[in-house]
Structures are given as C-alpha cells and as structure tokens.
Amino acid sequence: EAEVAQSPRYKITEKSQAVAFWCDPISGHATLYWYRQILGQGPELLVQFQDESVVDDSQLPKDRFSAERLKGVDSTLKIQPAELGDSAMYLCASSHPPSEAFFGQGTRLTVV
Amino acid sequence: GQQLNQSPQSMFIQEGEDVSMNCTSSSIFNTWLWYKQDPGEGPVLLIALYKAGELTSNGRLTAQFGITRKDSFLNISASIPSDVGIYFCAGQRTSGTYKYIFGTGTRLKVLA
Numbered sequence: 244e245a246e247v248a249q250s251p252r253y254k255i256t257e258k259s260q261a262v263a264f265w266c267d268p269i270s271g272h273a274t275l276y277w278y279r280q281i282l283g284q285g286p287e288l289l290v291q292f293q294d295e296s297v298v299d300d301s302q303l304p305k306d307r308f309s310a311e312r313l314k315g316v317d318s319t320l321k322i323q324p325a326e327l328g329d330s331a332m333y334l335c336a337s338s339h340p341p342s343e344a345f346f347g348q349g350t351r352l353t354v355v
Numbered sequence: 356g357q358q359l360n361q362s363p364q365s366m367f368i369q370e371g372e373d374v375s376m377n378c379t380s381s382s383i384f385n386t387w388l389w390y391k392q393d394p395g396e397g398p399v400l401l402i403a404l405y406k407a408g409e410l411t412s413n414g415r416l417t418a419q420f421g422i423t424r425k426d427s428f429l430n431i432s433a434s435i436p437s438d439v440g441i442y443f444c445a446g447q448r449t450s451g452t453y454k455y456i457f458g459t460g461t462r463l464k465v466l467a
Contacts, residue, residue, distance in 0.1 A: 249397075276455070278457075284460070285358050285443050285458050287358070287457070288454060288456075334397050334398070336397075336455075340453040344445075344455055351395065
C-alpha cells in the first residue's frame with residue numbers, strides 16, 4: 244500500500260540551530276501539505292504545494308521557516324534558527340485533489 | 356490558524372458502548388474527512404464524505420455529512436479498547452487551494 248514517507252521520526256535540536264525535515268508523498272499526488280501539530284491540538288497548515296509551486300503559505304513563519312519541492316515530488320521543510328516554541332509534530336500529507344489527504348507518520352521535534 | 360469546533364473534547368466510555376462526536380464550522384465545506392490519531396503517529400483516514408446528507412460506514416464507524424454543509428458527525432458502535440485515540444474531523448472547500456482545515460479533536464478512552 245502506498246504511503247507518505249517522512250524522516251526523521253524524531254529530532255532533538257538546540258535552540259538557534261538549523262533543522263530540516265523530509266517528505267516523500269504518495270506517487271502521483273500533485274498536492275503536498277506540511278502541517279504543524281502542537282500537543283493536544285489539531286494539525287495546522289504551514290504550507291501547501293501544487294506540484295512544485297507554493298499555493299498557500301499564509302501561516303508559515305517566513306522569517307525562520309522555508310519549504311521547497313524543487314522537482315514537484317519530495318519536499319523539505321527547514322527551520323533556521325529553531326526556537327523553543329517550535330517543538331511540535333510536523334506532519335506531511337499528500338493528495339490528488341480534490342480527493343482525501345493521506346498523512347505520513349510525522350517528525351517529532353524537540354527544541355532544547 | 357483556523358480550527359473547527361469538535362465536541363466532546365474528551366470521552367471516557369465502557370467497552371461495548373456506542374460513541375458519538377461532532378464537528379461544526381461557521382463555513383460551508385464540500386468535503387468532510389474523519390481521521391484517527393494514535394500517540395506519536397500521523398492521522399489515519401477513516402471515512403470521507405462528499406455530499407450533503409451523505410451517510411457512510413466503515414465497519415463499526417458511521418459518519419454523516421450535515422445537510423447545512425457546516426457540520427459532520429461520527430459514530431462508533433460497540434467500542435473496543437483499540438478505538439482509543441484522538442479523532443479529528445477535517446473540512447475542505449473544493450475551490451481555491453483545496454485546503455484542509457482540522458478540528459480540535461475528540462480524545463476517546465475506552466475502559467475494559
């Protein structure tokens with residue numbers, strides 16, 4: 244069964260350091276989403292790609308966060324510099340719109 | 356960011372009992388999705404709804420797309436211990452960016 248792959252599963256980093264997460268969507272899915280989920284809350288969209296183009300990054304803190312999907316397949320989300328408040332689960336999802344989105348297992352980030 | 360209202364926030368039930376939860380929005384959606392999330396994992400899709408009034412089942416789970424298109428309901432019949440987790444609704448407008456907006460979650464605990 245096709246899955247969304249994310250790595251790493253867990254990441255511990257010191258504040259002010261840079262950190263990056265990787266996502267490989269389900270093959271053929273043109274839409275890729277990065278969500279952030281704070282413990283006890285629902286996922287909130289950070290950035291959405293359609294192929295290689297960003298279609299929504301209204302909630303992305305652009306002073307420290309960046310995302311790219313250069314060839315319209317896999318994607319990288321970067322935080323530089325990391326802050327204590329960035330500790331959260333970072334989830335990647337993909338879909339072939341307008342159908343349902345499928346999520347990866349997520350990356351649990353802890354900033355110390 | 357925007358989140359949909361889910362209720363109840365948490366539930367403690369006895370094994371074998373039925374469970375009902377709902378999700379409401381101030382906006383109209385064209386698609387409703389229901390996910391289950393286990394601790395430390397990504398959300399797993401349970402049911403997708405595409406038409407107002409639609410009633411869809413997946414095993415012991417039944418979900419409904421509200422007539423007003425501003426709400427959705429999920430029922431679990433004859434709960435079992437593995438139903439424990441957090442249930443999230445997500446609404447999607449099939450215009451613009453096909454963005455998914457998530458609910459605040461319902462935490463379910465099943466007592467054996």
